[in-house]
Amino acid sequence: MFEMRDVTFAYGAVKAVDGVSMTVQKGEIHGLIGPNGAGKSTVIDLISGKRKPVSGSVHINGEDITRRSVTWRRRSGIARSFQRISVFPEIKVAEQLEMVAKLMGERDLDTIVEALQLESALDEYCREISYGEQRRVDVALALIGNPDLVLLDEPAAGLSRNESLRLADHLSALAREREATVILVEHHLEVIFRVCELLTVMAQGAVIASGVPEEVRTDKRVIEAYLGSASDA
């Protein structure tokens, strides 16, 4: 089980995350949504260790990991993808996947490659493959090593509708198969409603609602802050 307790973070004088608390049960696919600047990516950074909170704490399976390093967290089963694609451009796809697999002791790389349909890109340098394939490599790098908690920061950004939905299906199938907990930040609401069991909605650094997608869709504060046009549609 993953838990954030009253976490606050500021960029200088601007509070990006303000007293956020959140609990995600094992095996859950949990959506984190909100308008631009709501603090979603900062929450991902705080969980993955890229940033350290000003106050509050982050726990996994009861252990306080707030001050743990990025590498410690990754080795302990917390992995992430990035809003801006983060791959190794000058290294062939197969080599970079194998390199990370070796580091993380992953034995079943083929399943990830198949699920994310990366077979045809394996012999290419990452800089040479399409944007969609690069996105999938970024997600694959996060899924290697059977992590307990996978943080996906806008994995469908820049993809077409069909590509996004296909990726969502692959992700949810893979997460279920590997019994991973997933926190998914995504602007593409169709993706969110397709795969997430529970949602947390943020606005201006704070949590304004949480619950099952049906509840969240009808929550007045959410409609006001963010979902108005989507729920109308």
Add this chain to the structure above:
Amino acid sequence: MNTKAAEKKMRSTKSTVLLVMACWVVVLLAGIALPQVVGTYQLQLAVQAATLGTFALSIAWLVNQTGMLSFGHAAYYGVAGYSVAILTTETDVPLIVVIAAAVLISAVFAFVVGLVIAKSPGVAFAMLSLSIGMLVWVATTKLDSVTHGTDGFNIVFEGSFLGKDAMSYINPVTSWPVVWSALMLVMALFWFVNRSVFGRRLVAVRENEERMRFSGYRTYMPRVLAFVLSAAIAGLAGCMAVLTSSYISPDNLSFHVSGLALSVAILGGIGSIVGPSVGAIIFVLLQAYLSGSSNYEFILGGALMVVIIAAPGGLAEIVKKLVSLVMRRRRAAHV
């Protein structure tokens, strides 16, 4: 991933390694035979080029493999050189042990420096390396009692080194096989390191350090170790320079020396193992045949500009492109 593909890859890797090793042996032997075909003056130039090539390669490898651009590598070149001078003068230890100790001292010094500066990214690292280089240079000019100050050190080698009178290495006929073999061994070492797991991980760190950390890899110590390896090779080049000249002074540690080595590496090709030596040969030839009119600095500067604009991969890249063009044309002619 795929077993058949992995087996095929392994077979091709094995044959590449064998081919490169065969080429390496041929080039090593051909180089050792150089005194049979050139005169003493040309051999003297070859010794200078091999020493400068080794030093330039140490800087180029570090940039290419880790993205760490050092403007102060002459410090490690000089620390090793001064260590040889001081240990030879103050002790009776055999020269081969002195050289090994000098390289080790340079590596230990680089380890301490690396612990401090290897965490800094990009420009900050370059500026810190420059500062360390300047500090060491100033120290050699001020510590008269140890370094003989700006007068420098005239060294009298005693005993033998690799079966020959140690002092005879001032003669290029004696020193050439040693400096040439040292350069070839350094090239082989870097070639193997680049292909090793450590080498590939260094490239990944250069490419995207954040992603490597988020892949569970601690990036700090590998960067320090790469810096130490590069500095140790710079130290070896410093030892070769002292061995073949019996002299060292603060001039050997100046920014000019670091800058020159970096320039010849860029000219020859910073991304290639052979490139820095090609750049060193061109520089030494220009210096030897045009130095009377001081045109060589003008020509070197011009060549550097042309290379950086037209072929950022240096002369090695131009040669590589020409070879692949010829191969393509040949293949097309056969079809």
